[in-house]
Every structure is written in C-alpha cells, then in structure tokens.
C-alpha cells in the first residue's frame with residue numbers, strides 16, 4: 443500500500459516525542475498499520491534538542507504543512523486555541539485528517555471542528571488529549587460500546603497528581619514541585635490550567651461527551667483546583683483513612699448529569715487512591731461490565747506520543763478503505779439532550795476543617811447547625827492548639843448531603859463567634 447505522509451506542527455514535548463516514536467518504531471508501526479508512515483514535514487517555532495530531524499523538511503510556518511499536497515495527516519501539537527485552531531480547520535479544509543493532543547481546543551471548539559470534519563469526510567482523532575498514554579477514548583468508545591455508562595471518575599491531570607503526591611510523601615512545597623513538573627514537560631504552557639483544574643475540566647468534558655453521547659459543554663463543568671490544599675488537610679485525610687486526589691467526576695443521575703472537577707477525599711483502600719506521581723487513572727462504570735479501571739502515564743513526551751501515534755496508525759489502517767465513514771467524536775444526529783446539574787444540586791459527603799478559638803461549646807453549636815440542615819456526622823477529630831496563641835481545629839466527616847444545604851451550614855458555622863477564618867471543605871466520595 444502507498445505510504446501515509448504526516449506533517450507535524452509543533453516540536454515541543456509531545457511533538458518531539460511523536461517524531462522520535464515514529465522514527466524509532468518505524469518498522470513495527472508500518473507492520474501494524476499495513477503501510478509505511480513517513481514524516482514529510484515539521485513546522486515549529488523552536489528546535490527541539492532531543493530530536494534529530496535528519497533530512498525531514500523543517501519550516502517555521504504551519505501553512506507550509508497545511509498546504510503541502512503530499513501530506514495526508516496533519517498532527518497538531520502546538521496547543522492553545524488560536525494557531526492550533528487555524529491549523530486544524532485549515533488541514534480539514536484541505537481534505538487532510540487531523541490528529542491532536544489539544545484537549546483545550548477539542549473541549550471548547552470541538553463541535554465546530556467535528557462539523558467541519560464531517561462535511562469534508564475526514565477524521566479528527568484526539569486520544570492523546572485525555573489521560574495521555576492511557577487509551578481511554580478507545581476504551582470508552584470501542585471497548586465499552588455495549589454499555590450504558592453510569593459514571594466515571596478519574597485522576598486526569600498528571601501535573602496535579604505529581605504535586606499532591608510529592609506534598610504528601612515528601613512534604614515538599616507546592617511551588618517547588620510545580621516547577622519540577624514544568625521542567626519535566628508535564629505542565630501546560632499556562633500552568634494555572636493544571637493547578638486550577640481547567641485542564642482536567644477540558645478532559646472530563648470530552649470523556650463525558652463520549653461516555654453519555656452528550657454535547658461538549660465545558661462551560662457547565664464545575665472546576666476547582668488544588669492550589670488551596672494544605673499539608674494539614676493531607677495529613678488529616680491520612681488520619682481518617684483517606685487520600686486527597688484531584689478528580690474529574692461525572693455521574694448520570696435521575697435529574698441530570700454531574701460534571702465536576704475538584705479535590706476529593708477517597709478511601710485509601712480504593713486502587714485509584716494509590717495512583718501516584720504523574721500517573722493518571724480513570725474508573726468507568728458500565729451497566730453490563732461493572733467497574734473498570736485504566737491506569738498509565740498521563741503526561742510526558744513518550745506516553746503522550748504513544749497515544750498520538752496510535753491515532754495515526756488507526757487512520758493509516760482505515761482512511762483509504764472504501765465506505766469508511768469518518769469517525770468524528772459522536773454522530774451528531776444522535777446527541778442526547780441532557781441537563782448538567784449545577785454544583786449546588788450535586789450530592790456528596792464532606793470533610794470540614796473548622797478553626798476555633800475556644801472549643802468550649804463550639805462542637806455542640808456546630809453539631810446543631812449541621813443537624814438542623816439534616817447533615818449527619820460520620821467522624822470527628824479534635825486537635826488542640828499547637829502553640830499558646832494558635833487555634834484549635836475541629837475536623838468532621840459528614841454523610842452525603844446536597845451542596846446547597848452544606849453551603850448554608852458552612853455560612854452559619856463561619857458566623858459563630860468562636861470560628862476563625864473560613865471553613866475548609868473537601869468533597870468525599872466512596873467511588874462505589
């Protein structure tokens with residue numbers, strides 16, 4: 443069969459990894475794809491010291507790649523919404539298939555991109571966009587295709603998981619670990635996307651869309667990052683038999699679907715609680731299969747390139763087959779109408795940490811506030827002040843309650859004369 447020619451736009455962490463995997467494993471890849479895959483051209487702003495481009499044509503103008511008539515597949519690895527979008531839409535307009543790792547672009551502009559691709563009869567593939575090297579898109583779309591998906595939950599940001607793990611295991615400082623994650627190529631160009639949960643929200647938006655057949659609706663995803671997690675909370679979680687993980691969670695309920703990214707306390711006995719460092723993990727529950735768990739590296743050159751190249755191989759296998767319709771995300775005429783629940787309507791259990799000046803009678807007042815709102819307490823720890831001028835702490839685990847009621851309870855607790863500062867709240871999930 444005629445070789446497939448690819449053009450790579452962006453030669454940074456993922457672009458460099460993709461170039462190297464395509465070059466190093468060329469023979470295995472050709473065997474699996476049933477044809478040779480040749481890198482015809484690369485567009486990049488900066489050279490990559492880890493890549494020897496040899497005699498491959500290199501340009502600094504992405505339009506050279508998009509307009510190169512030899513190229514069948516454009517691989518977009520620049521990132522962001524501007525040039526990346528031009529590259530993707532330009533490639534589609536020129537009748538080329540696209541592979542991208544850009545979750546921000548897919549989550550926010552996916553509907554426009556997939557519509558353009560459908561109209562042109564080409565495919566846009568994005569396995570690398572969610573959970574890096576884990577073939578989670580393939581698992582949900584193909585492996586679990588028989589199921590009605592009930593819920594999914596995952597650690598889907600490698601940088602965040604790396605930070606939380608280093609904080610817990612080595613007591614390291616947040617900023618210091620983030621810097622290391624950036625040096626290792628895990629973090630987004632703007633690392634607030636990682637630490638404030640935006641990157642995980644992009645990924646959850648994509649996962650939920652495929653899992654439930656619903657539109658991409660990033661703007662409805664509740665998003666909370668890890669930047670407010672303290673060493674204290676990490677230690678108290680341990681004491682209670684829990685781990686704090688930054689999770690993306692989506693559950694199909696009677697009244698709608700929840701779509702939320704936030705720090706979550708999960709029982710230490712759950713396998714996902716032990717998924718540490720840059721590893722990602724996604725649990726998916728389907729009505730026929732039950733619980734499934736997928737674990738692997740969520741960021742970095744090699745793991746992400748693994749997913750990018752797998753998409754290229756998939757395309758190489760199928761793109762010239764007669765009557766092969768482009769597979770683009772969802773069939774648009776089957777998209778389900780759904781209601782994404784506002785976070786106030788979502789029900790979870792809670793960890794609360796309340797700082798108090800004088801404990802006498804405070805616990806009773808807190809218990810009254812909670813019970814008046816139907817909130818049951820599961821466990822309590824009280825911590826004496828560490829120094830004379832320090833505050834005492836009351837740590838509570840509650841049963842499940844709708845967030846609106848918990849918000850009201852927290853406001854009331856914060857208004858008590860002996861409460862100091864804001865109440866810390868972390869949502870708790872059993873994941874069963």
Ligand SMILES: NC(=O)C1=CN([C@@H]2O[C@H](COP(=O)(O)OP(=O)(O)OC[C@H]3O[C@@H](n4cnc5c(N)ncnc54)[C@H](O)[C@@H]3O)[C@@H](O)[C@H]2O)C=CC1
Nearest residue numbers: 452453454455456486487488519520521543544741742746
């Ligand atoms: N780093 C990681 O572990 C992962 C990254 N991703 C996604 O992959 C994409 C790329 O990320 P990284 O490789 O980390 O970024 P990077 O910053 O390391 O690389 C970006 C590349 O794009 C090039 N570039 C920027 N503007 C350009 C322009 N106008 N024309 C030509 N080239 C241009 C730069 O020179 C650089 O080579 C992003 O969408 C990111 O979200 C997805 C999964 C994992």
Ligand SMILES: N[C@@H](CC=O)C(=O)O
Nearest residue numbers: 599600601629630741
């Ligand atoms: N910045 C992202 C990269 C992969 O998607 C992460 O840390 O997970």
Ligand code: NA
Nearest residue numbers: 569572574576
């Ligand atoms: Na993936």
